[in-house]
Amino acid sequence: MEPVIDIQGLNHYFGTGRLRKQVLFQLEAQIYPGEIVIMTGPSGSGKTTLLTLIGALRSAQEGSLRVLGQELRHSTTSQQLAIRRQTGYIFQANNLLHSLTARQNVMMTMDLQPDIPAPSAEKRVTEMLTAVGLGEHLDYLPHHLSGGQKQRVAIARALVGHPKLVLADEPTAALDKQSGRDVVEIMRKLAQEQGCTILLVTHDNRILDVADRLIQMEDGRLFQNLPTTAEMEH
Numbered sequence: 747m748e749p750v751i752d753i754q755g756l757n758h759y760f761g762t763g764r765l766r767k768q769v770l771f772q773l774e775a776q777i778y779p780g781e782i783v784i785m786t787g788p789s790g791s792g793k794t795t796l797l798t799l800i801g802a803l804r805s806a807q808e809g810s811l812r813v814l815g816q817e818l819r820h821s822t823t824s825q826q827l828a829i830r831r832q833t834g835y836i837f838q839a840n841n842l843l844h845s846l847t848a849r850q851n852v853m854m855t856m857d858l859q860p861d862i863p864a865p866s867a868e869k870r871v872t873e874m875l876t877a878v879g880l881g882e883h884l885d886y887l888p889h890h891l892s893g894g895q896k897q898r899v900a901i902a903r904a905l906v907g908h909p910k911l912v913l914a915d916e917p918t919a920a921l922d923k924q925s926g927r928d929v930v931e932i933m934r935k936l937a938q939e940q941g942c943t944i945l946l947v948t949h950d951n952r953i954l955d956v957a958d959r960l961i962q963m964e965d966g967r968l969f970q971n972l973p974t975t976a977e978m979e980h
């Protein structure tokens with residue numbers, strides 16, 4: 747089976763000249779279809795940098811990074827756009843547009859998929875918001891929703907286009923224990939139904955058990971094959 751994410755000898759640097767600083771060192775990792783992988787690690791260790799490289803939101807500089815079969819090093823803008831279209835992003839700050847309702851925020855993703863006719867797109871948006879428990883809040887603006895509800899809109903927005911890959915950066919950081927739990931359970935359930943792969947960065951120990959596999963970043967180096975919480979309990 748071909749990995750969804752295939753990282754080999756990946757290095758990354760910020761800055762130029764004397765200020766050039768290496769932040770990722772010889773990373774190696776393969777993540778396969780349908781896997782839920784959680785990446786942990788101290789602040790500043792390079793997790794967000796790696797996530798944005800995988801999501802084609804910044805350019806790979808050295809080594810190899812293949813995502814959904816596409817080599818991202820030396821890739822063209824249109825190849826990067828193709829990866830972004832197949833990827834759902836969920837960030838700590840949910841990045842909802844404040845003047846748009848929950849429904850309109852999610853609909854924006856469907857606008858990137860011109861091959862889906864408008865009535866079907868609208869139906870999918872309603873179904874997705876209902877699936878995350880917001881069927882009664884379709885026309886609410888973000889400031890009338892709680893933190894957990896806003897994050898659920900962000901999940902609906904990330905998943906409504908049926909992405910092959912979901913990248914989530916601290917999706918539960920701003921949430922209380924129960925809302926955080928609900929949010930990852932919804933992600934897991936929807937991802938299983940759609941068969942997509944999830945790579946999730948978190949400091950939140952309370953959600954580690956949703957992972958099939960844990961990886962850890964420390965000082966720009968990746969450590970793999972850590973036991974999951976479920977395995978540790980056996």
Ligand SMILES: Nc1ncnc2c1ncn2[C@@H]1O[C@H](COP(=O)(O)OP(=O)(O)OP(=O)(O)O)[C@@H](O)[C@H]1O
Nearest residue numbers: 760761769787788789790791792793794795796963
């Ligand atoms: N745009 C940038 N320019 C220069 N240095 C940067 C830039 N972005 C990140 N860095 C540096 O790269 C390193 C890795 O940062 P990164 O944000 O990837 O860490 P992180 O593990 O995601 O941290 P956190 O858990 O706090 O979000 C840090 O030393 C950071 O200061």
